[in-house]
Amino acid sequence: MDSLSDNALMLQVKDGQLDKLGLLFERYNKNLYGFFYRLTLDQEQSEDLVQSVFLRILKYKHSYHGDGKFSTWMYHMARNLFADHYKKNKKMGFKESPEMADKYFSNDRNAETDRIQSEELDLLQQAMNQLSFEKREVLVLSKLQEMRYKDIAEVLGINENAVKVRIFRALKDLKAEYLRLEKGSIAN
Amino acid sequence: MEEQHIALITDFIDGALTEDAKLTFDKLVAEGQIDMVEVNALANLKSEVVNMNTPEPSAELKVDFYKMLSAEQAKQPTIRPSILDRLNELVFGHMLGKMVFGITLLVLGLVVGRNFMNNPYQSEISNLNGQMIEMKEMMMMAMLEKESVSDRLKGIQMSSELSSTNQKVIEALFLTLDNDKSANVRIAALNTLAQYANDPQIREGLINSISQQTSPLVQMALATLMVDLQEKKAVDEFNSILNDEFTPEEVKTSLKERIEKIM
Numbered sequence: 001m002d003s004l005s006d007n008a009l010m011l012q013v014k015d016g017q018l019d020k021l022g023l024l025f026e027r028y029n030k031n032l033y034g035f036f037y038r039l040t041l042d043q044e045q046s047e048d049l050v051q052s053v054f055l056r057i058l059k060y061k062h063s064y065h066g067d068g069k070f071s072t073w074m075y076h077m078a079r080n081l082f083a084d085h086y087k088k089n090k091k092m093g094f095k096e097s098p099e100m101a102d103k104y105f106s107n108d109r110n111a112e113t114d115r116i117q118s119e120e121l122d123l124l125q126q127a128m129n130q131l132s133f134e135k136r137e138v139l140v141l142s143k144l145q146e147m148r149y150k151d152i153a154e155v156l157g158i159n160e161n162a163v164k165v166r167i168f169r170a171l172k173d174l175k176a177e178y179l180r181l182e183k184g185s186i187a188n
Numbered sequence: 189m190e191e192q193h194i195a196l197i198t199d200f201i202d203g204a205l206t207e208d209a210k211l212t213f214d215k216l217v218a219e220g221q222i223d224m225v226e227v228n229a230l231a232n233l234k235s236e237v238v239n240m241n242t243p244e245p246s247a248e249l250k251v252d253f254y255k256m257l258s259a260e261q262a263k264q265p266t267i268r269p270s271i272l273d274r275l276n277e278l279v280f281g282h283m284l285g286k287m288v289f290g291i292t293l294l295v296l297g298l299v300v301g302r303n304f305m306n307n308p309y310q311s312e313i314s315n316l317n318g319q320m321i322e323m324k325e326m327m328m329m330a331m332l333e334k335e336s337v338s339d340r341l342k343g344i345q346m347s348s349e350l351s352s353t354n355q356k357v358i359e360a361l362f363l364t365l366d367n368d369k370s371a372n373v374r375i376a377a378l379n380t381l382a383q384y385a386n387d388p389q390i391r392e393g394l395i396n397s398i399s400q401q402t403s404p405l406v407q408m409a410l411a412t413l414m415v416d417l418q419e420k421k422a423v424d425e426f427n428s429i430l431n432d433e434f435t436p437e438e439v440k441t442s443l444k445e446r447i448e449k450i451m
Contacts, residue, residue: 165194
């Protein structure tokens with residue numbers, strides 16, 4: 001096994017070489033942050049959640065057997081953590097934060113094309129916010145390059161066909177929401 | 189659109205249709221059971237979702253992570269034997285230890301004996317000190333050559349109790365830093381040498397050691413040290429690692445981030 005593969009590194013972490021977690025952090029912190037950010041739209045919370053995932057990886061390192069993909073195991077943990085986090089706060093769903101979205105999508109260059117693109121993306125994010133948690137989550141997971149339908153199925157604990165159905169319905173709902181918002185913004 | 193074709197449609201959107209499935213898909217499109225206008229609209233939307241920008245985490249995330257990792261490493265259960273056990277292990281756990289103990293006892297006996305004969309043997313005490321240091325050095329060198337990683341780590345620990353100006357100790361530490369097969373032992377040697385990095389000769393040795401390292405962990409530790417020392421001469425050495433096609437991308441990224449901090 002390649003000694004720098006995800007699995008090899010995680011097995012070394014399991015054996016007590018905790019410093020090896022640093023390389024896994026370097027590989028995954030941005031994607032994990034993206035996962036949480038798309039679900040919360042909150043920078044601080046997303047960073048806290050990323051940190052908690054790595055803490056949990058250390059806590060449950062003994063349960064890692066290296067027989068599946070490390071990223072699947074990690075996202076499974078990330079998903080559970082997110083569910084716990086929101087159960088604790090008794091607010092399942094997205095935090096509406098147009099200021100955050102504006103802050104993120106604003107562009108100092110102020111070019112007209114950038115503005116239009118930002119508005120479209122903003123609309124897309126708003127449309128995503130209207131979806132049920134289940135549908136938002138599957139779209140966010142399918143956005144991650146390292147996740148194939150098979151991996152998403154493993155993370156969500158459903159079969160691959162059910163993932164396809166969920167993605168299809170999420171896209172249909174997203175399209176409907178997007179068109180509705182677009183119509184509203186034109187009317188305004 | 190027929191719900192029963194969802195799997196085919198999502199595979200089409202994902203570009204994952206097999207040859208056979210593609211034939212079935214085309215047939216359903218031709219028969220009007222799948223609406224391509226709708227499918228293309230969903231495919232465009234999916235690609236927009238995939239291409240949505242996500243902001244990057246702040247630099248604090250990395251700082252907090254490494255703080256947490258250090259704290260967790262510090263919490264790792266290390267079996268700390270009692271002082272008596274440690275002394276016992278150190279002295280009687282190895283043949284060399286037993287030898288040192290025997291010789292020390294003999295020398296002590298001689299000194300005490302001579303003192304009883306009322307002779308002023310102050311210089312003998314300093315001789316004894318010198319001999320003790322030599323023995324410690326011998327033990328340290330022997331430990332560094334042991335097969336077991338923990339023995340070699342103990343050797344490094346012993347070296348930190350010896351004088352920084354001792355050339356033999358410094359040479360042994362550099363030999364370990366450049367050649368030990370365990371990255372953990374190399375890092376321990378590096379940490380000890382880093383304490384004396386103000387010495388120009390040691391600093392030069394550390395810079396030369398950069399090109400000897402293949403472990404990303406040691407490379408990263410050396411890079412962090414060079415940033416702390418603001419050692420510009422190290423940049424060329426790191427550039428050769430960055431230009432090496434076998435260096436993993438994530439190591440290159442982390443190294444670049446560190447090197448950029450060397451003004």
